[in-house]
Amino acid sequence: xxxxxxxAGLIQERIDDTLAAHRGELQPLGxxxxxxxxxxxxxxxxxxxxxxxxxxxxxxxxxxxxxxxEPSGELGVVLDAACALELFHAAALIHDDxxxxxxxxxxxxxxxxxxxxxxxxxxxRGSAEHFGLAGAILLGDLLQSWADxxxxxxxxxxxxxxxxxxxxxxxxxRSEVAAGQYLDVFEExxxxxxxxxxxxxxxxxxxxxKSAKYSVEAPxxxxxxxxxxxxxxxxxLSEFGLPVGVAFQLRDDLLGVFGDSDLxxxxxxxxxxxxxxxxxxxxxxxxxxxxxxxxxxxMLGDPTLExxxxxxxxxxxxxxxxxxxxxxxxxxxxxxxxxxLDFAPLDVGAKERLIDLARRSTRRVA
Amino acid sequence: xxxxxxxAGLIQERIDDTLAAHRGELQPLGxxxxxxxxxxxxxxxxxxxxxxxxxxxxxxxxxxxxxxxEPSGELGVVLDAACALELFHAAALIHDDxxxxxxxxxxxxxxxxxxxxxxxxxxxRGSAEHFGLAGAILLGDLLQSWADxxxxxxxxxxxxxxxxxxxxxxxxxRSEVAAGQYLDVFEExxxxxxxxxxxxxxxxxxxxxKSAKYSVEAPxxxxxxxxxxxxxxxxxLSEFGLPVGVAFQLRDDLLGVFGDSDLxxxxxxxxxxxxxxxxxxxxxxxxxxxxxxxxxxxMLGDPTLExxxxxxxxxxxxxxxxxxxxxxxxxxxxxxxxxxLDFAPLDVGAKERLIDLARRSTRRVA
Numbered sequence: 001x002x003x004x005x006x007x008a009g010l011i012q013e014r015i016d017d018t019l020a021a022h023r024g025e026l027q028p029l030g031x032x033x034x035x036x037x038x039x040x041x042x043x044x045x046x047x048x049x050x051x052x053x054x055x056x057x058x059x060x061x062x063x064x065x066x067x068x069x070e071p072s073g074e075l076g077v078v079l080d081a082a083c084a085l086e087l088f089h090a091a092a093l094i095h096d097d098x099x100x101x102x103x104x105x106x107x108x109x110x111x112x113x114x115x116x117x118x119x120x121x122x123x124x125r126g127s128a129e130h131f132g133l134a135g136a137i138l139l140g141d142l143l144q145s146w147a148d149x150x151x152x153x154x155x156x157x158x159x160x161x162x163x164x165x166x167x168x169x170x171x172x173x174r175s176e177v178a179a180g181q182y183l184d185v186f187e188e189x190x191x192x193x194x195x196x197x198x199x200x201x202x203x204x205x206x207x208x209x210k211s212a213k214y215s216v217e218a219p220x221x222x223x224x225x226x227x228x229x230x231x232x233x234x235x236x237l238s239e240f241g242l243p244v245g246v247a248f249q250l251r252d253d254l255l256g257v258f259g260d261s262d263l264x265x266x267x268x269x270x271x272x273x274x275x276x277x278x279x280x281x282x283x284x285x286x287x288x289x290x291x292x293x294x295x296x297x298x299m300l301g302d303p304t305l306e307x308x309x310x311x312x313x314x315x316x317x318x319x320x321x322x323x324x325x326x327x328x329x330x331x332x333x334x335x336x337x338x339x340x341l342d343f344a345p346l347d348v349g350a351k352e353r354l355i356d357l358a359r360r361s362t363r364r365v366a
Numbered sequence: 367x368x369x370x371x372x373x374a375g376l377i378q379e380r381i382d383d384t385l386a387a388h389r390g391e392l393q394p395l396g397x398x399x400x401x402x403x404x405x406x407x408x409x410x411x412x413x414x415x416x417x418x419x420x421x422x423x424x425x426x427x428x429x430x431x432x433x434x435x436e437p438s439g440e441l442g443v444v445l446d447a448a449c450a451l452e453l454f455h456a457a458a459l460i461h462d463d464x465x466x467x468x469x470x471x472x473x474x475x476x477x478x479x480x481x482x483x484x485x486x487x488x489x490x491r492g493s494a495e496h497f498g499l500a501g502a503i504l505l506g507d508l509l510q511s512w513a514d515x516x517x518x519x520x521x522x523x524x525x526x527x528x529x530x531x532x533x534x535x536x537x538x539x540r541s542e543v544a545a546g547q548y549l550d551v552f553e554e555x556x557x558x559x560x561x562x563x564x565x566x567x568x569x570x571x572x573x574x575x576k577s578a579k580y581s582v583e584a585p586x587x588x589x590x591x592x593x594x595x596x597x598x599x600x601x602x603l604s605e606f607g608l609p610v611g612v613a614f615q616l617r618d619d620l621l622g623v624f625g626d627s628d629l630x631x632x633x634x635x636x637x638x639x640x641x642x643x644x645x646x647x648x649x650x651x652x653x654x655x656x657x658x659x660x661x662x663x664x665m666l667g668d669p670t671l672e673x674x675x676x677x678x679x680x681x682x683x684x685x686x687x688x689x690x691x692x693x694x695x696x697x698x699x700x701x702x703x704x705x706x707l708d709f710a711p712l713d714v715g716a717k718e719r720l721i722d723l724a725r726r727s728t729r730r731v732a
């Protein structure tokens with residue numbers, strides 16, 4: 001069996017076990033809470049497990065790990081941490097979809113839409129939409145708690161100093177991603193774009209904290225810390241992880257506008273409807289003549305955009321040269337990440353896997 | 367200085383220190399996230415610190431604690447846990463107010479209203495209401511993370527077994543309160559009340575998990591566990607804490623219908639507008655003649671109720687005898703809690719304080 005398949009299976013198994021244990025614990029609350037548990041399970045059946053995989057690789061970069069061994073002991077610790085990241089990510093996405101008014105996720109209705117449908121189908125009283133909101137907020141809260149719990153179990157079973165270090169990375173990650181999300185929303189609300197250079201800096205700040213550190217660097221560092229990484233090893237993984245995370249989010253920005261919804265599980269153009277001031281969007285509009293730019297700015301974030309208008313915006317972004325610039329940035333970041341590994345004090349086999357996963361998670365999809 | 371004043375000061379200080387540390391950590395994200403930190407501080411300047419106080423008393427019931435000593439070492443551990451509960455509670459209230467559409471909390475606008483006002487006042491683009499929602503969700507998420515962090519710091523510094531036991535109580539508490547909140551919302555959506563006995567059981571289930579265990583029993587157990595409580599001591603604190611928690615929520619049900627908003631920081635009648643199927647409401651409507659009950663059920667949960675209609679409902683509830691029955695239940699629960707301490711293997715001085723706090727937190731306010 002291939003390692004990737006084995007790991008995917010182990011991660012799914014551990015997620016299932018975790019959710020089953022919580023279902024058992026909550027049995028005294030009766031059958032009416034089943035939809036919460038069911039939606040947690042359905043939600044966590046999907047996803048690319050990117051964060052889990054980076055966490056496992058962070059560990060292996062520092063210390064050998066037999067992924068075909070018994071999923072207890074050392075492997076069990078890594079799996080707990082990896083699954084904690086997946087649970088936390090599900091919690092973050094569920095809340096994020098409420099915030100971004102996204103109706104789909106992973107090719108299914110987003111959690112708030114799912115709970116709203118339950119309400120609609122059952123013909124309950126009150127607002128289905130508001131029930132959807134409540135269900136999504138509470139499910140996100142539950143999953144966030146369960147993520148902590150699992151991460152703590154990993155840290156408790158690791159060597160004391162390793163556990164504490166991993167925990168600190170996890171703590172920082174959580175604060176930074178929530179604050180980064182706030183900044184992202186804040187940017188959308190500003191009446192005007194800032195001047196190009198300033199706006200680029202702002203958009204990059206959001207990209208780094210909301211996504212790049214969170215999606216790649218933090219999982220790598222958590223895995224590495226659990227393996228007992230020294231400062232130099234953590235530094236090397238940051239040097240590698242941050243540009244990969246930047247490339248990952250830049251690819252996501254492209255998908256958010258042009259997206260192949262089959263691949264992303266989200267409709268293309270979501271970012272345009274929501275008015276996200278991504279690096280891609282910021283680069284696009286600066287090269288436009290004044291009148292065209294004013295029109296572009298007006299359409300950006302208008303939730304009632306029609307298909308034709310969306311196509312026009314997509315064409316504008318492509319014609320501006322911004323897509324090419326962003327593709328170049330992705331390539332440069334991946335190159336930089338790869339080069340950073342050359343003399344890094346990390347396991348050679350793990351380096352190859354890191355480069356492979358970095359390429360896969362940032363490659364062109366169309 | 368009185369002990370209560372000393373403790374209140376120490377708790378506020380530790381909360382301030384915690385928030386200041388996070389503000390420092392998040393500095394790289396720039397000044398635009400200040401509203402998140404400011405609102406956290408403002409929000410946490412209020413509240414009765416009920417959960418913090420029960421946690422401290424849980425500790426003292428098992429092990430002496432010098433609250434006039436240096437707020438490090440043992441006292442520091444208890445303070446961390448107590449503040450973690452206050453942060454978690456703030457997070458829960460912030461999300462709860464979104465879910466319950468409550469516009470005020472602790473005599474101030476609720477967090478989502480606060481963020482919406484920021485948007486309004488600044489004249490940003492997009493929906494102020496939606497920005498309010500986003501801000502409240504993210505601030506709740508942040509505070510939940512910080513609560514977890516602080517609780518873990520307490521657990522790490524306690525004796526190993528004590529820390530693990532406290533952590534387990536904290537984990538269970540978080541799962542149960544979120545699932546209990548879901549049940550609460552679920553009940554409001556049901557087209558019909560269940561038959562009396564069944565509805566009472568359902569309303570009691572919500573009361574126990576959403577509030578009674580969460581507000582009193584869990585904080586006591588967390589404090590006691592950190593002090594190294596044995597099984598018998600934890601059992602005794604549960605025997606005491608659960609009826610106090612029940613009484614506390616029954617008082618809250620009365621306040622949710624009859625005010626007094628000066629004392630609660632929330633408008634009277636919020637529960638009627640939201641359609642909460644509390645024990646009080648369930649008891650009220652069963653004694654009504656059919657036509658009156660149908661009218662009552664129709665009005666319950668109608669957000670457009672006028673002052674006169676609210677007064678009519680309040681009168682109906684009072685005339686039904688339900689208020690008296692609920693007052694009796696409160697008294698009986700407090701009696702039971704007090705009696706449970708008679709032979710409990712807990713510190714005598716702490717028992718007195720426990721009884722005092724139980725009475726204060728459940729007494730008639732008007």
